[in-house]
Amino acid sequence: MEALLAALAAADWAAVAAVGGLVVVIILAAKAGLAMGHKDRTNGPPVVPGLPIIGNLHQLKEKMPHKTFAKWCDIYGPIYTIRTGISSVVVLNSAEVAKEAMVAKFSSICTRKLSKALSVLTRDKTMVATSDYGDFHIMAKRHIMAGVLGSSAQRKFRNTRDMMIENMLRTYHKLVTDDPNAPQNFREVFKAELFRLSVIQSLGVDVSSVYVKEFEREVSKEEIYQTIVVDMMMCAIDVDWRDFFPYLRWIPNTSFETRVLRTESRRTAVMRALIHQQKKRIACGEAKVCYLDILLAENTLTDEQLTMMAWEEIIESADTTLVTTEWAMYELAKNPEKQDRLYREIQDVCGDEMVTEDHLPRLAYLNAVFHETLRRHSPVPLIPPRFVHENTKLAGYDIPGGTEIIINLYGCNMNKEDWKEPEEWRPERFMEGSFEDADMYKTMSFGAGRRACAGALQATTISCTAIARFVQEFRWRLKEGDEDKVDTVQLTSYKLHPLYVYLTPRVGK
Template structure:
């Protein structure tokens, strides 16, 4: 089986011209009457301390010394970093009217063209776009329409796992390779109405496989999300060319657009034959309040965002939850016991979720410890406000370090430990988690994530006893914009012999 996530360099992607950060690191400053700034160097500020592209870890270490709210310098500008659930909630909910805009770094600005639900400024367009995706895909009613697709996806994964275990029962298998293939297929089905195995791309002059579709639309785009144009940090030098960076970025965008247009063209031909399907594309063509056609660039961005969001964050959630389940056999057995008490010998379904509190705790604790997006997209303060009693002037850029909020020892006991029990009462139930954000910009895909990940994890535990490959118990590093596990999950599986 060819891996969708096999290591592969970006097309024409140069090494960064300057220490680059994740999407979260941009520009700003808070006047905490003046708060203590993180010590840095002249001109570049703290950029050299963020060169590993894992700002969430660095931010969290700094919070232990400088507190839950502090400032950093990123070249010519400054950033406010929030590492506390309470202050983050104040920014996302109570002061949202003053902090509702975005200011994106160059790669995300180019790839999104400010037309994505997740990163566009809050306003009529963003509300319309979010309403469309909730009505067609991610809302409670819409989720019922795609239940069969979710169940088929999990069943295919289980079937493939059984085949691999039967063929070689003693060797560890690569869970990510098996899971992402079917998950990406589900994402394509929800978005376009079909699990596309290949498509002819005119600009490439050839047919490309599902593996290459994944790399162009998902893998390469996520790698660009952690790149940065050094001119973002020094606007007064924006006149200086950065041709190698721009050439690589626009090449990646053009490849993305070519593949998306090929996929849209294929579905347009299907629609012209009178073959309507329940999917995001068909909904947009029929119901969008602003008329769209299959040729619109806005249509392309909407559909691409749906594909990448479903395929990536759900993978991150599922891989980490199965890692923790395999790493903690006592908690795995407790989860299995709960499932058997509620479901007996039958397969877990979505209707069972409200009656499986420990499964729910496992899901939320994994989100806490392994937040899919450890640093939320930067927010722009467009009018003077205050946070935690400090003055925050208009023009400030704001960063919410979700990972830091979840590692805050003032809010969590032993936050570095994976302890689902904390969500059965006490600190977890208090709503301290911020993995899905909060307020008007709360993650649109939270319900789908819970449906897919929780049911998948329960069914995987029903079918197999999970154990990590020897020596993998401490491999918890991450990569890319989302907290994708650096090393793919390798596990030993023992069938439980369910009838």
């Protein structure tokens, strides 16, 4: 109840015409909530007890609901029901049930349910990751696979990825040479080169700056990154308390609305400026192998679709790959014996040759390091909610149409029934014979079925090649006192504290 009162107290009451009307609505909602609680749930999933009106919201105020969901799994099992306001939500916390929902029951469970912030930022689902499964989703995914993320397209960007990793290594070597005793900020170097790759793949060229008409000035590369990547990620996890109480949507939440609309308009202004700049290049006859040129050649997309699809490729390439690679290097720096095992494998497979993408299929322990990092530090702890279209059965329970479903990937990957000592980061679990190649996706981090992540191949290739080259070139050690710095930014897996490491060049490298 305190959470609701705090939210209501923060509302812009100057625009509320009648407080009495609010009281009536709340009373009616309370009665409706109590009535819902008395419905026959003979074969429904277990229900987590909550309060009238607000349901279980008061138990989720720590901003890391995926961890609370995982704890409830120990009490109520891998599938249970909670209430957020007056809405009932079924939460899935095991890979077996999640796969059933995403694959076997896909036709009944495939529509996205977005928060107010995500609805605005995605222009009402005008992007592959958040769109409902239908004609637009199929068309957009076909374009992004053919243009950037499919195996054929990935081969075209091989030289760009190689350049990205060489640039990072060159920068790390220079930093160590300039000050060998200083800890280095891993994220700053990796982030800059990953963003460069995403921009080249999407727009065709690296961009140092762009003139934005709406800003009436030139915008630097750093501000471009801040506007179309960082600000968008932070805004996407912003919560409008009215999402939980749709019957109170008439109450203004001015600060939230202003923040989201401003972030979205700035993103759109910068993206349109970038696209306009590249259209001038194309008009001069300078074609590039890139996503934008392919989209423009289609000549079937609206300006909004073009803007959103070009932006989606950039933000998704510049986000989850960074999260996974930073956590992998944190764990390897923290566990020198595992780092040494990986280095020995690289020596055995590659000898004096530098690691390339061609070596990846033969580096089994590297593959285990990558997938164990995905398991322990799921890049997306919670999959955006979905709606059940029609009455269906899930894990033996009856799920009525209209129910909202949340898949807790963190809970799936920390489920004690599936993973021994899940709190431990132990790549060896993927080397023990219980996982065949197809089972490497047991972590569910790339989803499953027809909505599996389109960027799985690129993320795996970039992250694994980078990890191998980093360990081949340097010995990694954590900055003193950083061993327990594992906090994340709210409900994401983005590391709250950037990774700082001491780097020692390997002898002969």
